[in-house]
Amino acid sequence: MVSRNTSRQKPGGISPVGRGNSPRWLELHRSGELASRAERASGLAGDCRLCPRACHAARFRPGTHGLCGAVSPAEALVAASIPHFGEEPPVSGSRGSGTVFFGGCSLRCIFCQNHQISRLEDGCKIVRCDARELAGLFLELQRAGCHNLNLVTATPYLPSILEALGLAAADGFSLPIVYNSGGYESEETLELLESVVDIYLPDMKFGCPEQARLLCEAPEYVAVNRRAVAEMYRQAGLLELDSEGIATGGLIVRHLVLPSGLAATREVLEFIASRLSAEVHLSLMAQYYPAFRARELPGLGRPVSRREYREAELWLEEFGFTNGWVQQLEAEAHYRPDFSRGDPFSS
Numbered sequence: 001m002v003s004r005n006t007s008r009q010k011p012g013g014i015s016p017v018g019r020g021n022s023p024r025w026l027e028l029h030r031s032g033e034l035a036s037r038a039e040r041a042s043g044l045a046g047d048c049r050l051c052p053r054a055c056h057a058a059r060f061r062p063g064t065h066g067l068c069g070a071v072s073p074a075e076a077l078v079a080a081s082i083p084h085f086g087e088e089p090p091v092s093g094s095r096g097s098g099t100v101f102f103g104g105c106s107l108r109c110i111f112c113q114n115h116q117i118s119r120l121e122d123g124c125k126i127v128r129c130d131a132r133e134l135a136g137l138f139l140e141l142q143r144a145g146c147h148n149l150n151l152v153t154a155t156p157y158l159p160s161i162l163e164a165l166g167l168a169a170a171d172g173f174s175l176p177i178v179y180n181s182g183g184y185e186s187e188e189t190l191e192l193l194e195s196v197v198d199i200y201l202p203d204m205k206f207g208c209p210e211q212a213r214l215l216c217e218a219p220e221y222v223a224v225n226r227r228a229v230a231e232m233y234r235q236a237g238l239l240e241l242d243s244e245g246i247a248t249g250g251l252i253v254r255h256l257v258l259p260s261g262l263a264a265t266r267e268v269l270e271f272i273a274s275r276l277s278a279e280v281h282l283s284l285m286a287q288y289y290p291a292f293r294a295r296e297l298p299g300l301g302r303p304v305s306r307r308e309y310r311e312a313e314l315w316l317e318e319f320g321f322t323n324g325w326v327q328q329l330e331a332e333a334h335y336r337p338d339f340s341r342g343d344p345f346s347s
């Protein structure tokens with residue numbers, strides 16, 4: 001994501017600070033609850049049902065990996081760990097969002113723009129990290145001045161991430177946690193994340209089960225995603241910003257407009273406005289380009305047209321959205337991460 005205009009963010013859209021100075025997960029660490037969540041996550045990973053695929057991989061057995069590519073619950077596959085300046089303005093701020101990109105993914109999107117890491121392709125440097133090493137990465141991002149820790153596609157690695165947070169906290173780590181996911185999360189996993197995550201940053205990719213089946217091999221995505229995002233909203237509420245406009249908690253929903261109406265954008269927006277709130281911060285994204293195997297499906301082989309994107313913007317108005325960002329249509333020409341480089345977003 002290279003640019004967004006903020007013209008939809010009305011002056012009154014900034015919520016008051018309500019969470020104090022330290023993130024809630026530190027309380028869980030102090031009480032011992034964080035360690036017990038790590039154990040529960042590890043229990044789910046043994047016969048893995050950390051995500052809604054529930055592929056039941058026996059991940060403690062050496063050499064076994066899940067449908068998402070995850071291996072032992074004691075290790076996370078890390079593709080990159082960088083201060084990232086391309087997220088939504090309250091997430092990136094001026095010093096960057098401390099972003100850890102994990103390898104593997106339980107969704108199988110045919111158009112995945114991060115396919116190098118989601119499919120664990122040869123040529124990108126994926127590093128196996130245990131909890132101690134992960135904690136080291138978290139601390140490095142804090143030392144770099146990042147505003148938050150941004151965990152991208154983290155669910156398969158929750159056991160080691162939760163343990164790593166505890167280890168890092170013992171060494172002074174105290175950043176708010178951003179949970180950046182495809183929005184495909186199970187109820188059990190979201191229970192583990194309650195009060196651990198400060199800012200939820202899920203996708204709502206599709207509004208139609210048939211399209212979800214065709215495009216990411218998950219016809220249940222729409223129902224699962226709606227339940228998950230509703231739960232994230234219950235846990236975190238509307239976005240809250242500090243006096244400098246940096247996110248301290250809450251929900252931001254991302255929606256990538258696809259060509260040929262394949263994301264069912266209108267249904268997604270209608271759901272958010274009618275079942276959650278039209279005050280939810282919505283990030284409408286235009287950065288689609290036909291990556292990975294997208295050209296195999298009719299309608300996906302081109303960027304979104306100006307007319308299609310305008311239509312989506314009109315739906316935002318129709319449903320009364322008041323907060324968020326509309327990415328500029330030209331973004332598709334700039335958002336081309338390359339995970340074979342140290343910083344996938346450097347040019």
Ligand code: SF4
Nearest residue numbers: 048051054055066068
């Ligand atoms: S997180 Fe990965 S290993 Fe676990 S259930 Fe989902 S796809 Fe399977």
